[in-house]
Amino acid sequence: MVKEDLKIIVEDLDFFYGGLKALDGVNIQIPERKVTALIGPSGCGKSTFLRVLNRMNDLIPGTRLEGKVLIDGHDIYADNIDVVELRKKIGMVFQKSNPFPKSIFDNVAYGLRIHGSKDRVILAEIVEESLKRAALWDEVKDDLKRSAMELSGGQQQRLCIARALATGPEILLMDEPASALDPISTAKIEELIREFKEHYTIVIVTHNMQQAARVSDYTALFYLGKLIEFNVTEEVFTRPSEKQTEDYITGRFG
Amino acid sequence: MIPRKYKERAIEGVFLSFASISLVVLLFIMLFLFREGLPIFRVIGPLEFLFGKSWYPTYEPPEFGILPLIMGSLFITVGAIVVAIPLGLASAIYLAEIAHPRIREWVKPAIELLAGVPSVIYGFFGLLVLAPFIQDLFNLPTGLTALTASLLLGIMATPTVISISEDALNSVPGSYREASLALGATRWQTTIRVVVPAALSGISTACILGMARAIEETMAVLMVAGGATLIPTSFLQPVRPLTATIIAEMGEAIHGSPHFHALFAIGVVLFFITLGLNLLADFLTHRFKETGSGTL
Ligand SMILES: Nc1ncnc2c1ncn2[C@@H]1O[C@H](COP(=O)(O)OP(=O)(O)O)[C@@H](O)[C@H]1O
Numbered sequence: 001m002v003k004e005d006l007k008i009i010v011e012d013l014d015f016f017y018g019g020l021k022a023l024d025g026v027n028i029q030i031p032e033r034k035v036t037a038l039i040g041p042s043g044c045g046k047s048t049f050l051r052v053l054n055r056m057n058d059l060i061p062g063t064r065l066e067g068k069v070l071i072d073g074h075d076i077y078a079d080n081i082d083v084v085e086l087r088k089k090i091g092m093v094f095q096k097s098n099p100f101p102k103s104i105f106d107n108v109a110y111g112l113r114i115h116g117s118k119d120r121v122i123l124a125e126i127v128e129e130s131l132k133r134a135a136l137w138d139e140v141k142d143d144l145k146r147s148a149m150e151l152s153g154g155q156q157q158r159l160c161i162a163r164a165l166a167t168g169p170e171i172l173l174m175d176e177p178a179s180a181l182d183p184i185s186t187a188k189i190e191e192l193i194r195e196f197k198e199h200y201t202i203v204i205v206t207h208n209m210q211q212a213a214r215v216s217d218y219t220a221l222f223y224l225g226k227l228i229e230f231n232v233t234e235e236v237f238t239r240p241s242e243k244q245t246e247d248y249i250t251g252r253f254g
Numbered sequence: 255m256i257p258r259k260y261k262e263r264a265i266e267g268v269f270l271s272f273a274s275i276s277l278v279v280l281l282f283i284m285l286f287l288f289r290e291g292l293p294i295f296r297v298i299g300p301l302e303f304l305f306g307k308s309w310y311p312t313y314e315p316p317e318f319g320i321l322p323l324i325m326g327s328l329f330i331t332v333g334a335i336v337v338a339i340p341l342g343l344a345s346a347i348y349l350a351e352i353a354h355p356r357i358r359e360w361v362k363p364a365i366e367l368l369a370g371v372p373s374v375i376y377g378f379f380g381l382l383v384l385a386p387f388i389q390d391l392f393n394l395p396t397g398l399t400a401l402t403a404s405l406l407l408g409i410m411a412t413p414t415v416i417s418i419s420e421d422a423l424n425s426v427p428g429s430y431r432e433a434s435l436a437l438g439a440t441r442w443q444t445t446i447r448v449v450v451p452a453a454l455s456g457i458s459t460a461c462i463l464g465m466a467r468a469i470e471e472t473m474a475v476l477m478v479a480g481g482a483t484l485i486p487t488s489f490l491q492p493v494r495p496l497t498a499t500i501i502a503e504m505g506e507a508i509h510g511s512p513h514f515h516a517l518f519a520i521g522v523v524l525f526f527i528t529l530g531l532n533l534l535a536d537f538l539t540h541r542f543k544e545t546g547s548g549t550l
């Protein structure tokens with residue numbers, strides 16, 4: 001079905017929190033430099049799936065994974081994978097904005113610094129570039145030393161996006177990045193996502209169906225840990241092939 | 255039925271009066287302290303009192319310079335901090351960030367229990383274990399030295415530092431850790447660069463309160479510091495800190511004599527030192543709260 005270059009290939013993925021099977025036999029092929037939206041009712045495993053992709057679930061004790069997750073053809077759960085390198089390649093934006101209680105500059109420079117950049121000129125350049133890409137530069141350029149905690153909610157989320165961009169990722173994972181924001185901030189974030197497509201492979205969780213329709217090229221519907229349908233967004237919304245998809249997007253459950 | 259409004263007023267009133275009672279009692283203690291302490295300044299000027307180099311209150315004529323005592327307190331407090339802060343901080347980081355939750359569940363209450371052990375018990379430990387050890391180690395005429403007191407006070411202040419720092423580390427939101435790890439940081443980088451700076455206000459409060467604990471401690475230092483009223487030049491000398499002086503000499507000082515007033519004046523000095531430390535702790539707590547810390 002998908003004719004694009006594939007960035008992420010997931011084969012027969014099962015994921016367990018202790019005894020709870022949160023993902024069940026997921027097969028999906030996520031194309032490069034496109035926006036893929038994950039939709040589905042709350043608790044269906046969208047966040048779990050997203051966190052499988054950068055191995056954030058490793059941090060939760062008692063979790064177990066079966067199946068294969070390939071990024072650029074490499075199994076990211078293979079023994080020889082360096083998780084630090086992997087996460088450098090994959091930026092993540094969380095549902096609740098979580099800037100560090102540091103200055104704006106230090107927030108964006110954080111990823112670079114932990115990976116060893118010390119050159120102030122280069123740091124300053126990348127910080128500026130990242131803030132511009134996240135459409136925050138004009139609002140904060142006068143005082144980058146200000147604490148990130150003084151920014152508004154929408155600005156904080158864009159700062160988190162800038163922070164994720166600074167390390168030069170290829171993939172961006174976004175877990176309901178606008179769910180806590182007002183409509184204007186939400187529109188700004190959606191605008192960013194559309195611009196980012198050229199550079200990044202984006203996987204975004206949303207439970208706002210209009211948002212999925214507005215920003216994504218592909219849409220995947222999850223239900224009870226299973227991938228129910230995955231197709232070009234327009235198809236999913238206009239001609240769903242599964243009954244459950246139709247029920248969900250027309251609001252009959254979820 | 256009594257309307258809710260009055261009930262609430264009544265409850266407020268009860269709490270207000272309790273709060274006022276304790277304030278008033280505190281005020282009286284302060285007034286008493288000042289009333290008994292200030293008369294010494296009829297005998298000796300405040301500067302002479304604070305910076306006088308000899309404390310011979312029972313000589314004829316007596317000398318009331320408390321500089322040796324201040325230096326004694328300073329020596330052992332600084333020594334105690336050097337022990338308690340690294341030890342306490344490292345333990346707190348271990349408990350909050352590294353230890354398995356089950357270990358934390360056991361160790362944390364045990365440490366809090368240690369903070370509650372009466373200081374006489376620590377004093378015995380210092381006297382019977384620490385002092386002989388120091389004496390042998392450095393081949394000294396006596397094991398009762400500033401170093402012994404420092405070590406002992408350091409050990410005594412460590413639980414305070416651990417307990418408050420651990421609380422501070424624990425209250426750092428998990429979302430900061432997630433953000434850092436997702437950027438490719440290791441657990442260690444996350445701890446040092448994000449979690450500890452985010453908890454800095456609590457940690458500095460912990461250190462100040464640990465320090466206050468060391469300065470205020472009386473019984474244990476009386477037992478192990480050695481009691482010499484000379485200005486110390488080395489940690490291997492016996493010293494007599496402010497608190498120990500008061501408790502050691504109060505029994506022999508004649509009520510109303512200059513010696514008696516001088517001991518109260520030492521109390522006044524201690525009062526201001528503790529007040530200063532508490533204000534500092536308070537300031538640090540608020541200082542970092544709003545904006546977070548800078549980069550470490
Ligand atoms: N840390 C966790 N420990 C145990 N179970 C979890 C954890 N996180 C999520 N789950 C469970 O896994 C299932 C999927 O959750 P999640 O991926 O968060 O769903 P979604 O993001 O679609 O709302 C839910 O049943 C949830 O309760």
Ligand SMILES: [Mg+2]
Nearest residue numbers: 046047048175
């Ligand atoms: Mg979720």
